[in-house]
Amino acid sequence: MSTSAGIVGAGIMGRMLALALRREGWEVTLFDRDTEEGANSCTWTGAGMIAPYCELEAAEQFITALGVRSMDLWPDWMQHFANPVYYKDGGSLVVAHPHDRIELERLRRRVTDNAPRPDIMREVNEAQIRELEPELGERFSSGLYFPFEQHMDNRGLMHAMGATLQRDGVQWLTGMEIRAVEAGRVKGPESWSFDWVFDCRGIGAKQDLPTLRGVRGELLYLYAPEVNLSRPVRIMHPRQSIYIVPRPDHVYVVGATAIESEDVRAITVRSSLELLSAAYTVHTGFAEARLIETSVSARPALPDNLPRFFVKEGLVRINGLYRHGFLIAPALTEIMLAYLDSGTIPDVAKGIFEQETAETA
Numbered sequence: 001m002s003t004s005a006g007i008v009g010a011g012i013m014g015r016m017l018a019l020a021l022r023r024e025g026w027e028v029t030l031f032d033r034d035t036e037e038g039a040n041s042c043t044w045t046g047a048g049m050i051a052p053y054c055e056l057e058a059a060e061q062f063i064t065a066l067g068v069r070s071m072d073l074w075p076d077w078m079q080h081f082a083n084p085v086y087y088k089d090g091g092s093l094v095v096a097h098p099h100d101r102i103e104l105e106r107l108r109r110r111v112t113d114n115a116p117r118p119d120i121m122r123e124v125n126e127a128q129i130r131e132l133e134p135e136l137g138e139r140f141s142s143g144l145y146f147p148f149e150q151h152m153d154n155r156g157l158m159h160a161m162g163a164t165l166q167r168d169g170v171q172w173l174t175g176m177e178i179r180a181v182e183a184g185r186v187k188g189p190e191s192w193s194f195d196w197v198f199d200c201r202g203i204g205a206k207q208d209l210p211t212l213r214g215v216r217g218e219l220l221y222l223y224a225p226e227v228n229l230s231r232p233v234r235i236m237h238p239r240q241s242i243y244i245v246p247r248p249d250h251v252y253v254v255g256a257t258a259i260e261s262e263d264v265r266a267i268t269v270r271s272s273l274e275l276l277s278a279a280y281t282v283h284t285g286f287a288e289a290r291l292i293e294t295s296v297s298a299r300p301a302l303p304d305n306l307p308r309f310f311v312k313e314g315l316v317r318i319n320g321l322y323r324h325g326f327l328i329a330p331a332l333t334e335i336m337l338a339y340l341d342s343g344t345i346p347d348v349a350k351g352i353f354e355q356e357t358a359e360t361a
């Protein structure tokens with residue numbers, strides 16, 4: 001008889017785990033209070049960059065290692081999805097205006113000191129920037145190029161994962177507010193029993209994970225027919241680096257703020273001004289762009305900003321994906337499957353497994 005799983009939360013973590021377990025022959029039921037689109041999830045807001053090396057600016061090497069593994073795993077996932085997803089592997093470019101060049105140097109040093117391999121970053125001059133992004137060459141005379149990084153359309157991903165869940169026979173209960181996620185049991189308007197329950201509720205799991213906090217992130221969607229960029233461009237700045245991430249048909253995502261707050265109300269004027277002026281200083285073509293949408297969410301973060309598996313027999317809570325959901329979800333899924341298969345924690349992940357205790361629960 002196949003093993004049964006109840007997964008609560010259909011953001012990137014819940015959807016990917018549901019697909020992976022289904023592939024292994026499990027009977028999977030996925031619960032979410034949202035619709036299939038998932039517009040209230042953090043995943044719906046996320047910019048969709050897979051940038052393990054750029055993230056070294058602030059993240060630990062462990063995140064880089066998970067990200068590098070995920071970069072290897074994403075192509076297989078893309079093959080598996082029922083629909084194609086806008087997904088590119090043309091690298092990322094980091095630039096700085098002359099007065100912020102020290103920030104670029106700081107990033108260069110930090111990556112050099114922590115990089116797993118020397119070829120993951122190259123210094124580029126004006127001509128090389130022009131080769132990569134012809135419309136930026138005259139504005140920036142130096143930058144850093146990370147050739148192996150990837151990016152994707154987060155919303156296209158959610159849609160493709162949704163279609164694949166349906167195709168593969170995952171039972172998906174939308175509009176289902178869950179009030180208790182326990183070992184072997186999920187409780188909402190009724191109660192369901194499973195061999196294993198997985199809590200993938202992101203910030204919605206706060207009642208069971210008291211140290212979980214939200215980090216507010218705001219971003220903008222611009223339609224800019226005069227702008228042609230083919231890869232994510234980050235602009236170094238002393239307060240926060242800002243990025244511009246391409247989507248199909250001249251749409252660009254400009255983000256993102258990082259504010260210690262769980263407030264997910266509309267974007268503020270200050271944040272909009274900062275993001276818009278950063279975009280304009282990169283490319284004047286953004287002056288005529290249309291602001292087509294703003295999006296705000298709270299990144300689910302644990303005190304050390306690393307992900308965790310809180311486990312006990314019949315229950316795993318997977319949380320703390322923070323600003324790295326797209327970067328690390330495939331690697332986390334692979335680790336979880338290895339754990340369920342063997343009953344032992346893979347060496348690489350020993351530091352992020354915790355037995356669920358009274359304090360975490």
Ligand SMILES: Cc1cc2nc3c(=O)[nH]c(=O)nc-3n(C[C@H](O)[C@H](O)[C@H](O)COP(=O)(O)OP(=O)(O)OC[C@H]3O[C@@H](n4cnc5c(N)ncnc54)[C@H](O)[C@@H]3O)c2cc1C
Binds near residue numbers: 008177320325
């Ligand atoms: C502005 C911004 C930019 C980002 N950019 C990137 C990026 O470029 N690259 C990257 O790797 N990461 C990025 N991230 C981070 C990434 O989006 C998150 O790490 C990821 O989406 C977290 O996924 P999750 O599945 O854990 O949570 P979520 O996506 O929030 O999913 C949780 C789900 O649980 C459901 N839920 C919660 N409570 C209940 C309940 N009681 N009953 C039923 N359902 C419930 C919710 O409806 C939701 O669908 C960004 C985040 C933000 C905010």
